[in-house]
Amino acid sequence: MERTKKDEDTRKKLLDSAKAHFLEHGFRAASLNQIIKETGFTKGAFYFYFRSKEEIFDALVGETAAGIEKILSEESSEWGVYDRSERAFHMVSAHLGHLPELVDLLQANKDEARLLLTCAEGTRYENYLGRLKEADESAGNENLKNAFGESPIDAYTYDVLMSGYYAMIGQIVLSGASRDEMLQRMTDIQHVYESGIAGLIREKTLKD
């Protein structure tokens, strides 16, 4: 352990102050001057620990973001082992299987989740949820095409549905609910989507 206790104190105070300001005003509108002043330290101290305003944001959310991405990549490596034409069916169950893990992570890092989802404008995490969605979506599109030839749901409708799904996940994450409540609600919307999409496909098929 190289860092002394005092070290950690300073760093931690800076992180805490930054977190509070970013949560209140967002990354861009938050003033680094204010953040630093509030700790009682000086600019020099800040720049000893962090190379820039963005870096301290990164220091706050980086781990959580990495955790999220790790879980999502585990998901995809799970359904990735199946044959191209079957992946679509395994995607959902892989996702559901990892939900508890994801919820645990977000529960343990509520502030960081909020920073990522609503305070990141001006950082490289800008539109974080949107980009997660897009990654997920393009994989989903691919898998659907391989499974059904022409997908029963066109790419745009799928896009829209994914937007809604991710928005709801975001909403749940930011709701302040307990772990179990979160899981329950996430399962609920899964049900809604299952029944809903089945209904939609039925409808579309009848029309033709």
Next chain:
Amino acid sequence: MERTKKDEDTRKKLLDSAKAHFLEHGFRAASLNQIIKETGFTKGAFYFYFRSKEEIFDALVGETAAGIEKILSEESSEWGVYDRSERAFHMVSAHLGHLPELVDLLQANKDEARLLLTCAEGTRYENYLGRLKEADESAGNENLKNAFGESPIDAYTYDVLMSGYYAMIGQIVLSGASRDEMLQRMTDIQHVYESGIAGLIREKTLKD
């Protein structure tokens, strides 16, 4: 014709430049200096036409926002004439009835819609979609309670579903689709929600 051509030119150039910058960087991060410099006019010229940075944003989106709000208020005055216990059932059809009108408005004002939904941080339109959702949601909650005593869907789940719905509407609006495609997709997600919510209620009821 009160305004001379030259008049309109300057004002329009300022509006165009502002629109471009707001779309690219958002209201807060956009630089008024930059906006003005690009038109070839001076700061004084800007302040002849607009009282402030926020006012030019308002000049860009105000009409569109008013149009949206007018449509939504027409919706609610439609279901408002029914008995308290029946309003919930008329809400959806009133909403559907006005969708074409809404879509037409948004189609005709794509840039303005995007400004409202994604570039308004720092103006009084901040979180515009969220506030529309909240207004809609509290009315919806009220109506559900009056229709079913205890609503079949708890308030939080309803909240989450509304977030998803509004996110999807936003996504569709911003998608660059044609009028008819937009309407089609909006109808599609209506179907998904109908079937989906029916499924969710079935599920919940069976459990008990």
Next chain:
Amino acid sequence: MERTKKDEDTRKKLLDSAKAHFLEHGFRAASLNQIIKETGFTKGAFYFYFRSKEEIFDALVGETAAGIEKILSEESSEWGVYDRSERAFHMVSAHLGHLPELVDLLQANKDEARLLLTCAEGTRYENYLGRLKEADESAGNENLKNAFGESPIDAYTYDVLMSGYYAMIGQIVLSGASRDEMLQRMTDIQHVYESGIAGLIREKTLKD
């Protein structure tokens, strides 16, 4: 009469608005933009009647200032006819003789008097009272020297006393009192100065 009635209306409205703003904020802090906006006319209209911000101030106070200066110059031309060595004794009575006239002028132009005394910073009337005092003072010094050889009151003390005198005159003018009250108070301070200066000279003489 060259000016039409409408003419006078516009000009008068501009003058009134300017007067109100100058009285409230002083010349420098008053905003020409505001002054003009309040009349409902435009900058062009203003600059048709007045060449500059300062000129409208001048238009407001010029006549009153000229009136004051005329009275003061009449005073001095009155004692000026006497022999050098006797002028000092006629100065005071000339001053007293013209007081009613001066008071009448100031009573009839209260606002203008206030503009001159307390709102002129930034114009050529800046420190108006001070400069009146100085003119009066240098004449007084001259006359005293001619009357007594070495004046019983040294120049600096005379300077100080004059400052007090003019400050009191200013105070009375700005007090909002009636014509007769003003005259009464001015006479009162004349008495104070007479007795007071006599006392001072007695004191000084005894010491030597």
Next chain:
Amino acid sequence: MERTKKDEDTRKKLLDSAKAHFLEHGFRAASLNQIIKETGFTKGAFYFYFRSKEEIFDALVGETAAGIEKILSEESSEWGVYDRSERAFHMVSAHLGHLPELVDLLQANKDEARLLLTCAEGTRYENYLGRLKEADESAGNENLKNAFGESPIDAYTYDVLMSGYYAMIGQIVLSGASRDEMLQRMTDIQHVYESGIAGLIREKTLKD
């Protein structure tokens, strides 16, 4: 010694430049840009030492103002110990007793005194002398009433005389005279006021 020499240099240069500009143009008309440019430093440097334009004015005059107020409050706590009906008689001697102290302070801070008296428009020291006068005056009025029942000098005349007195004190302070000259002149005007007011009361009494 906490501050390095370089430290003091910058701060002092800024203060000096500010003092010069405030003395020449007054607080409001002085340009902060100009003040800073003249030191060779940048805006950032200024705002490292001072929070605002007003704060540097405060830094210049604050101490002197506090000193003046301390002396005046000592005066009033001196006559404050006497019985209500006797305070009027002790006011003057308390005032005279503290004059040397006051003069010493002002002699040692001539520039600051001038800033306070003639350059403070736009700061919280605006009309500084006037407010000192008013405080003094209301105490004086109270004491006179308690001493004489109905005061021999009506409130308005007293007000006028106080205006003159404070104007003269101001004049003396700004005159550039030496300590002893200042004291001499202040004593002189005390004599003038004593004899003068006595004369005025005599006059008034005879009339009735």
Next chain:
DNA sequence: TATGAATGAGCCTTCATTCAT
């Protein structure tokens, strides 16, 4: 480790004035 002095570009806004029409 941490200080604190200094940078310099940039922020939005207001000003008095000009002038073609």
Next chain:
DNA sequence: CATGAATGAAGGCTCATTCAT
């Protein structure tokens, strides 16, 4: 007689960052 478009300099202030010590 009056409009209204446009100027351009200046206003006070905040920003994230650098660096010698």
